[in-house]
Amino acid sequence: MDKKLRLRINEISKSYKLKKKDYHKVIDSLSLDIFDNEFLVILGPGHCGKTVLLNIIAGLETPDVGFVELDGVKIDGPNPDMGMVFQKTGVFPWLTVMENVELGPRFKGEAKSERRERAQKYINLVGLQGFESHRPPQLSGGMKQRVGIARAYTNNPEILIMDEPFGALDAQTRYSMEEEISNIWSIEKRTVIFVTNNIEEALALGDRIVLLTECPARVKEIYEVNMPRPRDLMSEEFLLLRQKISENTDLSIDSEV
Amino acid sequence: MSRKKQISKFRYNIYAILSVVVFLILWQLIVSLGYGGIIPSPVVVFRTFLIKMTDSRPDGSTLPTNILVSLQVACTGLFLAIAIGVPLGWLMGWYKGIDRFVRPIFEFIRPIPPISWIPLTIIWFGIGLGAKSMIVFFASFVPCLINAYTGIKETNKTMINVARTFGASNFKVFTSVAIPSAMPLTFTGIRIALNSAWSTLVAAELLAANAGVGYMINMGRSFGRVDIILVGMVSIGIMGYIFSYVFKKIESVVVKWRTV
Numbered sequence: 392m393d394k395k396l397r398l399r400i401n402e403i404s405k406s407y408k409l410k411k412k413d414y415h416k417v418i419d420s421l422s423l424d425i426f427d428n429e430f431l432v433i434l435g436p437g438h439c440g441k442t443v444l445l446n447i448i449a450g451l452e453t454p455d456v457g458f459v460e461l462d463g464v465k466i467d468g469p470n471p472d473m474g475m476v477f478q479k480t481g482v483f484p485w486l487t488v489m490e491n492v493e494l495g496p497r498f499k500g501e502a503k504s505e506r507r508e509r510a511q512k513y514i515n516l517v518g519l520q521g522f523e524s525h526r527p528p529q530l531s532g533g534m535k536q537r538v539g540i541a542r543a544y545t546n547n548p549e550i551l552i553m554d555e556p557f558g559a560l561d562a563q564t565r566y567s568m569e570e571e572i573s574n575i576w577s578i579e580k581r582t583v584i585f586v587t588n589n590i591e592e593a594l595a596l597g598d599r600i601v602l603l604t605e606c607p608a609r610v611k612e613i614y615e616v617n618m619p620r621p622r623d624l625m626s627e628e629f630l631l632l633r634q635k636i637s638e639n640t641d642l643s644i645d646s647e648v
Numbered sequence: 649m650s651r652k653k654q655i656s657k658f659r660y661n662i663y664a665i666l667s668v669v670v671f672l673i674l675w676q677l678i679v680s681l682g683y684g685g686i687i688p689s690p691v692v693v694f695r696t697f698l699i700k701m702t703d704s705r706p707d708g709s710t711l712p713t714n715i716l717v718s719l720q721v722a723c724t725g726l727f728l729a730i731a732i733g734v735p736l737g738w739l740m741g742w743y744k745g746i747d748r749f750v751r752p753i754f755e756f757i758r759p760i761p762p763i764s765w766i767p768l769t770i771i772w773f774g775i776g777l778g779a780k781s782m783i784v785f786f787a788s789f790v791p792c793l794i795n796a797y798t799g800i801k802e803t804n805k806t807m808i809n810v811a812r813t814f815g816a817s818n819f820k821v822f823t824s825v826a827i828p829s830a831m832p833l834t835f836t837g838i839r840i841a842l843n844s845a846w847s848t849l850v851a852a853e854l855l856a857a858n859a860g861v862g863y864m865i866n867m868g869r870s871f872g873r874v875d876i877i878l879v880g881m882v883s884i885g886i887m888g889y890i891f892s893y894v895f896k897k898i899e900s901v902v903v904k905w906r907t908v
Contacts, residue, residue, distance in 0.1 A: 451812060469815065477810065479804075481804065481809065481810040483807060494811075498814045
């Protein structure tokens, strides 16, 4: 398969200062290549470095060592080429669904009719038509996360980063959201980096699954998933791979609070 | 509104009216039975209230004039406190430099009770509008600023990151994320300011004034007219109630996203 390199993560490390001279290392010389239009899942146990890694890719934080390159250009700050869907729904409660979704282009100063049209397209795509003028307090958790996804797409990012977007949802909603994100991705091809701590979710979505180690985070193993979509969560292939990853994962995956 | 809702709303209005009626009847009863001491009956107070609408005795101004004078002082002081305290609180909450610069002075002024400014302002401005507005300003400035500041500080980190990933500048994040999300707390501050404005206003008028509701109350004491004192107190109560009602209405329009 001919793959075009989009994002290059090169030997990055990041530590946080706890007390005087006491550092907590969360990422340890992690390197990863991400290719055009792939759905990459980062699977990691517990609380280790996943969000920090995403924040670094998005330019919200800087690594202590190493760098991240998008199409050969070093990332040195937040930029609209990177769209992000956050773990905690960052939906603005004082704006309507429509106003939330069109936020990115509005910040760029795009004309109203233009950005509205695009926003509407993605509102329809995530199945929120009819809710355009609702405000977030009237929406369920799943709907808020849809707003977040539509909002990230509307800004036309090169890379879409999703940080455990379904972590706070109930199991039923989670399954249907997984199916939908997979659908949206097949319609609107884009490079997606999706973080989760759920093996099943990783297998349902990823072209490749990057398994991280316990703290500090490093790449432990990369799995290629060559199953057709939508994936059969009961097929032999699926279950075998699931077991394989599960055995290779540190036990603390269950210890997340 | 559904019929059921209408009925329950009607019922709660009845309760509210009943509570006032019961209170007035009890008051009248206690006075009529001779247990009231120097307290006049509600009927007498109401009569004084009507007379005071046009009669300037004993303090020199009619009740509407007194109310107008007090309102003017309260509004001037409060308006200044909101206009200066709220934006300053927002800026301090967002920009560390401004916070560092303003904070020492603010922390020094904060513990000084607003009422203790009265002697200084009398010497400074006399007993006119300026002096009392200053005192009201000092009383309401602090809660406005602190709540606006806290509102900014409590801005959801994820929302800030959302705006940043959309390429918003720091100032843009401040105006389009931090300030809107600080609105509910800012209004809480304004409502607290409203209360302290009224209490310090009356205190200031007791000490330094030649008109105003507080002054009228004080004159009522000098002349031994308890009915005048009560008319003054009831007027303040009603004005305070109207004020907070109006602000609640404004708040529900400005931050309607919070109440849906």
